Amino acid sequence: MNETLRASLARLDEVLGRIQLPLPLDGVAEQRTLVEVLRQQNTDYLLPRAERLDAPLLAVVGGSTGAGKSTLVNALLGAVVSRTGVLRPTTKTPTHVCHPRDREWIRTGPHLGGLVRSDDDIPDSRALRVVATEQLSAGLAILDAPDIDSVDDANRLLSRQLLAAADLWIFVTTASRYADAVAWELLEAAAARDIVVAVVLNRCPPGTEADLTAHLTDMLDARGIRFRHIFALPEQEDLGAGLLTAGEIAPVRRWIGRLAAGREQRATVAVHSLVGAVRNVEPQLRTLAAAAASQAEAIADLREAASKEFRRASLDIGQATSDGSMLRGEVLSRWQDLVGTSDLMRALDKRIAALRDRLTGWVSGTRKGEQMQVAISDGVTALVVEHVTAACQDAAAAWARTPWGQSLISEDSALARPTAGFEAEVAKTVRAWQSDVLDLVENEGKGRRRHARLLAFGTNAVGAALIMVVFATTGGLTTAEVGIAGGTSVIAQRVLEGVFGDDAVRRLAKEAKQQLDLRVDDLLAIQQARFATRLDKLGLDEELPNQLTKVADDLRDSAASAFDYLTRPEGY
Ligand SMILES: Nc1nc2c(ncn2[C@@H]2O[C@H](COP(=O)(O)OP(=O)(O)OP(=O)(O)O)[C@@H](O)[C@H]2O)c(=O)[nH]1
Ligand SMILES: [Mg+2]
Numbered sequence: 252m253n254e255t256l257r258a259s260l261a262r263l264d265e266v267l268g269r270i271q272l273p274l275p276l277d278g279v280a281e282q283r284t285l286v287e288v289l290r291q292q293n294t295d296y297l298l299p300r301a302e303r304l305d306a307p308l309l310a311v312v313g314g315s316t317g318a319g320k321s322t323l324v325n326a327l328l329g330a331v332v333s334r335t336g337v338l339r340p341t342t343k344t345p346t347h348v349c350h351p352r353d354r355e356w357i358r359t360g361p362h363l364g365g366l367v368r369s370d371d372d373i374p375d376s377r378a379l380r381v382v383a384t385e386q387l388s389a390g391l392a393i394l395d396a397p398d399i400d401s402v403d404d405a406n407r408l409l410s411r412q413l414l415a416a417a418d419l420w421i422f423v424t425t426a427s428r429y430a431d432a433v434a435w436e437l438l439e440a441a442a443a444r445d446i447v448v449a450v451v452l453n454r455c456p457p458g459t460e461a462d463l464t465a466h467l468t469d470m471l472d473a474r475g476i477r478f479r480h481i482f483a484l485p486e487q488e489d490l491g492a493g494l495l496t497a498g499e500i501a502p503v504r505r506w507i508g509r510l511a512a513g514r515e516q517r518a519t520v521a522v523h524s525l526v527g528a529v530r531n532v533e534p535q536l537r538t539l540a541a542a543a544a545s546q547a548e549a550i551a552d553l554r555e556a557a558s559k560e561f562r563r564a565s566l567d568i569g570q571a572t573s574d575g576s577m578l579r580g581e582v583l584s585r586w587q588d589l590v591g592t593s594d595l596m597r598a599l600d601k602r603i604a605a606l607r608d609r610l611t612g613w614v615s616g617t618r619k620g621e622q623m624q625v626a627i628s629d630g631v632t633a634l635v636v637e638h639v640t641a642a643c644q645d646a647a648a649a650w651a652r653t654p655w656g657q658s659l660i661s662e663d664s665a666l667a668r669p670t671a672g673f674e675a676e677v678a679k680t681v682r683a684w685q686s687d688v689l690d691l692v693e694n695e696g697k698g699r700r701r702h703a704r705l706l707a708f709g710t711n712a713v714g715a716a717l718i719m720v721v722f723a724t725t726g727g728l729t730t731a732e733v734g735i736a737g738g739t740s741v742i743a744q745r746v747l748e749g750v751f752g753d754d755a756v757r758r759l760a761k762e763a764k765q766q767l768d769l770r771v772d773d774l775l776a777i778q779q780a781r782f783a784t785r786l787d788k789l790g791l792d793e794e795l796p797n798q799l800t801k802v803a804d805d806l807r808d809s810a811a812s813a814f815d816y817l818t819r820p821e822g823y
């Protein structure tokens with residue numbers, strides 16, 4: 252058997268095992284079920300069959316409850332091996348009937364590996380009762396499945412699992428039930444797999460067999476179910492020992508006998524069904540690849556929605572700390588305290604040298620400088636906290652606009668506000684920045700003359716002046732239109748010019764502003780990361796859509812190259 256196909260199926264198992272469809276996007280429930288169903292079919296059937304084409308063929312007898320599945324199996328074997336009954340559903344544990352020579356394989360083989368083999372008829376939907384009988388030819392096993400339309404969930408799922416693992420189907424329905432929707436849902440699945448199907452139309456009122464067969468044929472044709480045989484069995488008034496009359500089921504027996512006759516014939520059926528199943532997996536994988544891509548896209552959208560809010564907060568803080576809007580309230584009045592406004596305003600027009608002399612007199616010691624620094628610290632802290640709080644809220648609100656984002660927010664409502672202790676963290680960061688600014692000022696004031704001037708003003712006051720210039724310096728230019736703030740910043744600028752000379756001011760302001768921006772962005776990044784971490788925790792592998800597509804391509808290619816020569820098994 253083809254190595255490439257086996258490798259692709261192994262890869263399929265691995266990729267299906269890693270699929271994450273964490274967000275409740277439209278259709279996700281069906282997609283998750285599809286993952287399970289495909290994975291199950293791969294371990295139950297595709298991998299074992301690709302490994303051993305000569306393993307016994309598995310014919311699964313499926314259909315609605317009470318259709319007579321168990322009755323048919325008993326009739327084919329000429330002995331009651333599977334319990335039949337009036338209580339619905341009767342068959343709960345599937346019965347796997349085989350020739351004694353195949354018994355060991357059925358008991359220990361890898362197909363349907365999740366079902367525990369048992370010799371007894373125990374009412375357990377995870378068990379597989381194995382019955383060996385000489386009545387069946389070697390090389391063909393029949394499995395009496397539970398009903399497809401069961402009131403019992405476990406029965407229903409198990410019947411589908413078994414049909415998905417079959418090499419051929421014997422689908423039993425009755426004259427009164429063959430048009431039922433559930434039956435057709437499954438027959439369409441059979442058509443999609445292009446599996447060998449026999450439809451047994453049981454309990455036909457005697458004389459109606461031909462008409463019913465014709466009608467059923469039309470229905471099968473309309474659904475593109477090509478690869479099938481129909482056997483209409485008349486209703487028997489009295490089942491005698493519980494067995495259908497041998498004569499009536501002879502055509503079914505012959506059909507099965509032909510399928511099982513000879514190794515080559517069995518292998519042809521097995522290969523045909525395997526190829527059909529593999530081909531059927533391919534489009535389903537493409538559906539899953541698209542689903543995984545939608546998940547990745549939805550996650551990327553959520554990530555972007557959150558980061559947009561934090562980018563905006565960063566810009567807003569950046570602007571508010573440079574467009575003069577900080578120069579009000581406590582910051583402004585402390586500054587005015589520090590420099591003694593009215594005299595200063597008048598002095599502004601005079602020459603810088605004269606101004607410098609006067610300024611030296613204005614600064615009244617370090618206490619006012621310190622108070623000024625406190626006002627700056629409080630002001631910047633409040634500003635950052637306000638914007639980051641809004642960013643958290645807005646990012647959470649943006650997520651809540653989709654049901655899947657909403658589900659993340661409701662699981663993790665703390666995202667909607669900054670972490671506990673954030674304000675203290677901001678205050679600490681702002682103070683650290685202020686001390687950066689003081690370092691900057693001290694560094695700049697290293698020469699003897701400059702140092703003397705710096706001492707005359709006080710480092711805190713000069714640092715505060717630099718911060719005032721930062722607060723009023725948009726894009727490196729002091730804004731003239733900020734009114735009183737403009738006046739304020741001009742004074743501050745003169746102070747700095749007085750201490751450091753004209754050229755240094757712009758450079759120092761730029762550097763101080765950059766340091767503030769960096770520190771603020773670090774704070775923002777920590778808050779934003781919580782949103783990103785929440786998304787990372789979903790565990791979506793971004794490579795998954797590509798990997799699924801690759802496996803789908805590989806399956807298509809290996810099915811095509813390995814089995815191109817295939818035609819239908821003769822006579823079916
Ligand atoms: N009289 C009569 N009874 C039949 C015929 N075929 C099946 N039955 C009865 O119909 C009932 C249901 O048959 P089962 O073979 O148990 O049906 P099943 O499809 O295996 O049902 P579940 O195991 O529940 O899915 C039994 O009591 C059978 O004896 C028939 O041709 N004539
Ligand atoms: Mg039964």
